Amino acid sequence: MKTFEHIAEEMLHIPKEKIGDDLTPKDVPDWDSMNYLLFIAELERAFKMSFSMDEVMNAKSLGDVRKIVEARKK
Amino acid sequence: MKPADLKLEDIKVGDSASFERSFSEADVVTFATLSGDTNPLHTDETYAQATKFGRRIVHGMLVGSLVSRFVGMHIPGKRCLFLSESLSFKHPVFIGDALVVTGTVESVSRATRIVRITITIHKKTGEEAVHGIAEVQVL
Structure with missing residues (x-):
């Protein structure tokens, strides 16, 4: 898996x-808006x-995204 | 034919559609001209006869272009923004082969509006010619 x-x-x-966890789009050249959405869809x-749409919009760093995934696992 | 006009809410996992198509010699010549891929396996009957295929084969990406038709015309149709595709070419397609293109929705992401579709292109004789995955965003 x-x-x-x-x-x-x-x-x-x-x-x-x-x-x-501290990485943001500023640190990652390929973290553009479309790749980010494909990343989220792949995580799902x-x-x-x-x-949720709010979660997608409000996550600002890789750590923010990770926290959402880990919260769902619980 | 007008494209379908499916909204994200209309699409669910397991939805599918299909259509049929075959490619003529003129189609292959036109694609060779458009793409610049005039490889003799597609354009030179004498050369192709000497290969393991025994005759000219249709360009893989011409067959793959049917994925564009699927997402642009069937699921989701009009609202489609084509994001990515991956294709595996399983068996050669020859001029005149009757093909059946089938797409099945594998996942729907409401938050990102991204729909992932499994595509298979079978010959009517049963062989799978192409297997692929397409990702689209529903506008």
Whole structure:
């Protein structure tokens, strides 16, 4: 099963060693609006969960996204 | 034919549609001209006869272009923004082969409005020619 890190690496093209919760679109060249949406959609498929539109809009960092995923797992 | 006009709310996992198509020699020549891919496997009967295929084959991406038709005309149709596709070419398609294109909705993301569709293109004889995944956003 894919992990959050695998999906971030695959969809946002972040090198594995650089993945961290403080990363924002400013730090990741391929974190544009469309890749971000594809990243979210892939997380939803992989973890069989749904984001709300507010969550998608308000997440500002990789850590924000991770917190949403982890909250759904509980 | 007018494109379908499905809204995101109209689309659910498991929805599917299909259509049929075959490609003529003129289609292959036109695609070779448009794309610039005049590889002899597609355009030179003598060359193609000497290959393991025994005759010219239709460009894979010409067959793959049917994915564009599927998402642009069927699911979701008019509101489609085509984001990505991945294709695997399983068996060669020859001029005149009758093809059936089928797409099935695999996932629907309400938050991102992204719909993922599994596409299969079968020959009417049963062989799977192309298998792929398309991702679209419903505008």
